[in-house]
Amino acid sequence: xxxxxxxxxxxxxxxxxxxxxxxxxxxxxxxxxxxxxxxxxxxxxxxxxxxxxxxxxxxxxxxxxxxxxxxxxxxxxxxxxxxxxxxxxxxxxxxxxxxxxxxxxxxxxxxxxxxxxxxxxxxxxxxxxxxxxxxxxxxxxxxxxxxxxxxxxxxxxxxxxxxxxxxxxxxxxxxxxxxxxxxxxxxxxxxxxxxxxxxxxxxxxxxxxxxxxxxxxxxxxxxxxxxxxxxxxxxxxxxxxxxxxxxxxxxxxxxxxxxxxxxxxxxxxxxxxxxxxxxxxxxxxxx
Amino acid sequence: xxxxxxxxxxxxxxxxxxxxxxxxxxxxxxxxxxxxxxxxxxxxxxxxxxxxxxxxxxxxxxxxxxxxxxxxxxxxxxxxxxxxxxxxxxxxxxxxxxxxxxxxxxxxxxxxxxxxxxxxxxxxxxxxxxxxxxxxxxxxxxxxxxxxxxxxxxxxxxxxxxxxxxxxxxxxxxxxxxxxxxxxxxxxxxxxxxxxxxxxxxxxxxxxxxxxxxxxxxxxxxxxxxxxxxxxxxxxxxxxxxxxxxxxxxxxxxxxxxxxxxxxxxxxxxxxxxxxxxxxxxxxxxxxxxxxxxxxxxxxxxxxxxxxxxxxxxxxxxxxxxxxxxxxxxxxxxxxxxxxxxxxxxxxxxxxxxxxxxxxxxxxxxxxxxxxxxxxxxxxxxxxxxxxxxxxxxxxxxxxxxxxxxxxxxxxxxxxxxxxxxxxxxxxxxxxxxxxxxxx
Numbered sequence: 103x104x105x106x107x108x109x110x111x112x113x114x115x116x117x118x119x120x121x122x123x124x125x126x127x128x129x130x131x132x133x134x135x136x137x138x139x140x141x142x143x144x145x146x147x148x149x150x151x152x153x154x155x156x157x158x159x160x161x162x163x164x165x166x167x168x169x170x171x172x173x174x175x176x177x178x179x180x181x182x183x184x185x186x187x188x189x190x191x192x193x194x195x196x197x198x199x200x201x202x203x204x205x206x207x208x209x210x211x212x213x214x215x216x217x218x219x220x221x222x223x224x225x226x227x228x229x230x231x232x233x234x235x236x237x238x239x240x241x242x243x244x245x246x247x248x249x250x251x252x253x254x255x256x257x258x259x260x261x262x263x264x265x266x267x268x269x270x271x272x273x274x275x276x277x278x279x280x281x282x283x284x285x286x287x288x289x290x291x292x293x294x295x296x297x298x299x300x301x302x303x304x305x306x307x308x309x310x311x312x313x314x315x316x317x318x319x320x321x322x323x324x325x326x327x328x329x330x331x332x333x334x335x336x337x338x339x340x341x342x343x344x345x346x347x348x349x350x351x352x353x354x355x356x357x358x359x360x361x362x363x364x365x366x367x368x369x370x371x372x373x374x375x376x377x378x379x380x381x382x383x384x385x386x387x388x389x
Numbered sequence: 390x391x392x393x394x395x396x397x398x399x400x401x402x403x404x405x406x407x408x409x410x411x412x413x414x415x416x417x418x419x420x421x422x423x424x425x426x427x428x429x430x431x432x433x434x435x436x437x438x439x440x441x442x443x444x445x446x447x448x449x450x451x452x453x454x455x456x457x458x459x460x461x462x463x464x465x466x467x468x469x470x471x472x473x474x475x476x477x478x479x480x481x482x483x484x485x486x487x488x489x490x491x492x493x494x495x496x497x498x499x500x501x502x503x504x505x506x507x508x509x510x511x512x513x514x515x516x517x518x519x520x521x522x523x524x525x526x527x528x529x530x531x532x533x534x535x536x537x538x539x540x541x542x543x544x545x546x547x548x549x550x551x552x553x554x555x556x557x558x559x560x561x562x563x564x565x566x567x568x569x570x571x572x573x574x575x576x577x578x579x580x581x582x583x584x585x586x587x588x589x590x591x592x593x594x595x596x597x598x599x600x601x602x603x604x605x606x607x608x609x610x611x612x613x614x615x616x617x618x619x620x621x622x623x624x625x626x627x628x629x630x631x632x633x634x635x636x637x638x639x640x641x642x643x644x645x646x647x648x649x650x651x652x653x654x655x656x657x658x659x660x661x662x663x664x665x666x667x668x669x670x671x672x673x674x675x676x677x678x679x680x681x682x683x684x685x686x687x688x689x690x691x692x693x694x695x696x697x698x699x700x701x702x703x704x705x706x707x708x709x710x711x712x713x714x715x716x717x718x719x720x721x722x723x724x725x726x727x728x729x730x731x732x733x734x735x736x737x738x739x740x741x742x743x744x745x746x747x748x749x750x751x752x753x754x755x756x757x758x759x760x761x762x763x764x765x766x767x768x769x770x771x772x773x774x775x776x777x778x779x780x781x782x783x784x785x786x787x788x789x790x791x792x793x794x795x796x797x798x799x800x801x802x803x804x805x806x807x808x809x810x811x812x813x814x815x816x817x818x819x820x821x822x823x824x825x826x827x828x829x
Contacts, residue, residue, distance in 0.1 A: 145817065148487070148509055166825045235676045253605050256677070257661045339661030340611050341654070343828040351827060354480035355613065355820050356487065356505075 140362035157363035174344040181266040189274025197282035232256040257339030274319035281315030317383040405784030406530035448474035451497025525753035530573040544636025544809035573752035577706035577717035582683030596626035608681035611662035613823040636811035685748035703798040704806030772798030
């Protein structure tokens with residue numbers, strides 16, 4: 103018996119080996135390299151193998167880092183709030199208001215249609231709309247609502263968050279919709295029979311039971327926003343910056359060790375946040 | 390590599406039947422023959438060179454300014470081999486030149502990039518004795534002086550990083566030698582672009598970009614090496630800082646400059662920062678900004694959309710830049726010969742005229758004159774009024790008769806250069822501070 107289970111164990115190790123190798127080669131190894139490089143020295147054209155803490159010391163003592171992180175958290179929090187509000191509403195509508203599976207599937211596919219184009223295109227298409235002489239401003243001015251063009255519409259925090267919400271709401275809709283579909287309809291019926299109001303049903307039944315979907319969606323949105331730089335670059339006009347932009351700037355200036363140190367710190371930050379979020383949900387149950 | 394003067398390579402194409410004698414002769418006399426044989430690319434008759442060159446593809450990469458398909462097409466037509474172009478922004482160019490030296494054969498880079506890249510050993514110098522058009526190159530790139538009595542501007546002037554002492558050197562020479570790091574091809578004097586219809590008053594100084602009246606409608610370039618120079622011109626014009634050398638600032642000067650920029654950013658002076666040519670065109674043409682750092686053809690691109698835009702000469706002078714072609718260090722044999730052939734052709738006039746017509750300057754002005762009409766030469770180079778329509782290289786009308794180039798003649802523009810794009814001794818520190826300004 104013992105021998106058989108050992109052989110069985112060995113087999114499962116063999117079967118897990120390919121995935122382990124892929125993860126080692128494409129996940130662990132690159133991150134290890136980034137970790138090592140973050141301690142190196144550099145000049146304008148080359149990396150100098152070394153072990154120094156200057157990169158971290160500068161990073162952790164610079165007021166710019168703090169500001170970049172505050173900006174990033176601000177974007178993440180705002181985006182989270184709006185994607186959650188919109189995502190929950192859309193998922194609720196799909197799950198409870200549409201009766202037939204057919205219309206549900208159809209509407210769900212419609213939700214994903216914008217994702218058939220690249221997210222750069224979806225972002226850039228906002229620019230002619232929001233610009234100083236863009237569609238929104240000319241409409242507002244023509245209708246006499248404003249006299250001067252509103253410049254906060256583009257190259258601003260507003261524009262950045264707008265683009266994020268536009269890009270990432272679906273990542274909220276899908277998991278929430280998924281967990282709402284598993285809610286036993288009898289519970290809702292029972293609540294109605296017991297005289298619960300619509301709001302009470304949502305608060306006491308739907309929200310708690312779709313909690314795991316909400317948290318999975320939040321994890322998607324948080325990690326996507328924390329690691330993004332393209333949206334901030336395009337919608338922020340180069341004026342606004344988050345941590346991703348800071349790293350992007352450093353890479354484009356050949357300061358790889360500094361960028362590596364920033365990346366490690368960002369990775370640690372996101373990991374800590376994920377650990378907290380994973381405490382709230384058993385992701386295995388969701389998949 | 391053989392240092393003999395290379396006879397015109399095309400001659401070799403005609404000797405197909407003479408066989409071995411001819412081969413010996415060539416082997417002794419012609420650098421090409423020796424190079425081809427010794428490279429191992431060819432083991433038989435030298436005339437194969439002429440057939441093989443059709444199969445050569447040179448991979449050139451650089452900034453968008455001179456990576457033009459028209460040049461590749463003309464090169465194919467005149468020289469018979471292929472040129473494959475990749476165009477990137479200045480930062481990416483620097484990055485790629487250093488980190489992926491095998492991904493290109495010819496680097497089309499600026500002199501300040503050269504100062505960063507060349508010491509890394511990713512490139513090899515060019516033997517000027519192999520270039521027939523070497524003596525046509527403007528003295529600006531040889532000794533830094535446009536005319537005999539001209540002053541040398543501040544910053545990384547091209548001649549200071551234009552030469553190395555010998556074939557294998559990675560440090561720059563103080564004076565002209567036979568080994569050039571880059572063969573200059575293109576340069577210009579940059580200033581601020583404005584929307585004359587929006588600014589509503591004459592613009593005369595770099596300091597005008599900081600005018601509170603233009604709050605939220607200005608932009609500057611976010612490439613540190615270039616942006617810091619624009620910033621220096623601005624701060625000096627504002628009377629806030631006097632630099633010993635704008636091209637090589639001290640830490641104190643960098644700090645002061647960045648503080649002024651940060652304060653302006655806090656006050657909402659800037660609408661955006663741009664990194665690429667297209668971004669600057671869009672900002673200007675859409676009316677998001679009315680005064681910003683700009684490049685000459687970007688101004689032309691805005692104007693070609695029917696939007697008024699002026700490349701405004703300013704009293705403090707211009708910020709100049711220059712670029713050229715350099716060779717990757719891995720290049721040898723047939724490809725190396727083709728590269729020399731190509732670079733010599735680049736200087737021979739057709740490309741120069743093409744670049745002149747875009748508002749840049751050719752490094753060998755006299756050769757390009759032969760390829761331009763009298764009127765074109767008058768408009769672009771002599772600051773004269775256009776007699777007829779001035780066409781862009783692609784045939785679109787750029788200016789009508791009667792127009793005069795912003796800033797005037799070649800001598801007026803290149804003669805009032807205040808500084809060149811630079812890499813400073815304190816580059817690392819500057820970049821760090823610049824980054825703080827961008828993130829702030």
